[in-house]
Amino acid sequence: MFFNVLRQLSGYLVGALILLTWPCSHAGSEMIHRIPGHVFGTEVEVSIYGESEARANQLGASVLNEFDRLHHKFHAWQPSALTALNDSIARGEAYQADAEMVSLLKSATELAERSDNLFNPAIGHLIRLWGFQSSEFTVHSPAPAEIRRWVEANPRMSDLRYEGTRISSRNTAVMLDLGGYAKGYALDRAALILREAHVKAALVNIGGNVLAIGQPGKRPWKVGIRDPRGEGTVAALELHDNEAIGTSGDYQRYFMKDGKRHPHIIDGSTGETIDLVASVTIITSGGSDAGLRSDGNSKPLFVAGPLKWRAMAQRLGLNEVMLIDARRNVEMTPAMRDRIAAAKTAGEAKRPGAR
Numbered sequence: 001m002f003f004n005v006l007r008q009l010s011g012y013l014v015g016a017l018i019l020l021t022w023p024c025s026h027a028g029s030e031m032i033h034r035i036p037g038h039v040f041g042t043e044v045e046v047s048i049y050g051e052s053e054a055r056a057n058q059l060g061a062s063v064l065n066e067f068d069r070l071h072h073k074f075h076a077w078q079p080s081a082l083t084a085l086n087d088s089i090a091r092g093e094a095y096q097a098d099a100e101m102v103s104l105l106k107s108a109t110e111l112a113e114r115s116d117n118l119f120n121p122a123i124g125h126l127i128r129l130w131g132f133q134s135s136e137f138t139v140h141s142p143a144p145a146e147i148r149r150w151v152e153a154n155p156r157m158s159d160l161r162y163e164g165t166r167i168s169s170r171n172t173a174v175m176l177d178l179g180g181y182a183k184g185y186a187l188d189r190a191a192l193i194l195r196e197a198h199v200k201a202a203l204v205n206i207g208g209n210v211l212a213i214g215q216p217g218k219r220p221w222k223v224g225i226r227d228p229r230g231e232g233t234v235a236a237l238e239l240h241d242n243e244a245i246g247t248s249g250d251y252q253r254y255f256m257k258d259g260k261r262h263p264h265i266i267d268g269s270t271g272e273t274i275d276l277v278a279s280v281t282i283i284t285s286g287g288s289d290a291g292l293r294s295d296g297n298s299k300p301l302f303v304a305g306p307l308k309w310r311a312m313a314q315r316l317g318l319n320e321v322m323l324i325d326a327r328r329n330v331e332m333t334p335a336m337r338d339r340i341a342a343a344k345t346a347g348e349a350k351r352p353g354a355r
Helices: 002-009 053-073 081-091 099-114 124-129 144-153 182-196 290-296 298-316 334-349
Strands: 032-039 042-049 160-163 166-169 201-206 209-213 221-226 233-239 243-249 254-257 260-263 277-285 320-325 330-332
Touching: 032 053, 042 053, 042 182, 053 182, 081 099, 081 166, 099 160, 099 166, 099 290, 099 298, 124 144, 182 201, 182 209, 182 243, 182 290, 201 221, 209 290, 221 243, 221 277, 233 243, 233 334, 243 290, 243 298, 277 290, 277 298, 290 298, 298 320, 298 330, 320 334, 330 334
Parallel strands: none
Antiparallel strands: 032 042, 042 201, 160 166, 201 209, 209 243, 221 233, 243 277, 254 260, 277 320, 320 330
């Protein structure tokens, strides 16, 4: 029922993409220039407003180069600095990292602790066991004994130890997989590059995780929340300067077996995939890590599930949240409901002939 109401709320949307930028009829620097790419195993797009096409392309290329650097540095299964760290951990040895990696892992550890380890990038062995550490994964049926082995090993981010930039682990079962965190960090890196270049307005989209800088002309950026079981959107909202929207969903990396959907998001306490939630969308804002928080904080809410997500959202200080469960029931916080309603009102007011 409420899902249908959301469809009515979003009835003025055009297209099915999460990026629903206002059309722009001006020429030259007033146009929105879009620079697409593919990295982190997903489609990315840098939309830049207020620059010439040549400068927008140059800036977009700088951002995509940074994404490529991070992709190769933090890749979870292809040779990278992260796999080198994981190999050292498995051997019981320390690894000489750098300040960037240490900072990212320490922030991930803080989120893991705040979320009661519902966010746990240390369970790479379970992710691999389910077949998700592969570009082309197939149907997997891990043996219960193997699942139990890695659950009982209890790998946690708090197992990591630091001596300056040297990293070790007291638990050799730790295997780091930053697939639910690195994209958010990349958003923040992109924002830094664009702000240092004095870009007036931009929108950076990494597979549906989006961060806004400024606004294109007189209107804020506009994005849609994807329907996890369809081709369109379930709602739309306006995104303002230094706000980010992040979604964790079961519709991109998953497989079906015996009528059950197995997404790539795994509950580290059981070793099982999560099948009660279709998507969780959150909005974060402020500071230099809005992108990182938008990516990481959606994961523990997804694992918490339909019954416990509100308590986890409160614990993490998240005010704007929408959860769609596997039965297509939609729940959201009052602040998220207000945000969607405001976008609906603004959209109607901006229609030609609206009063």
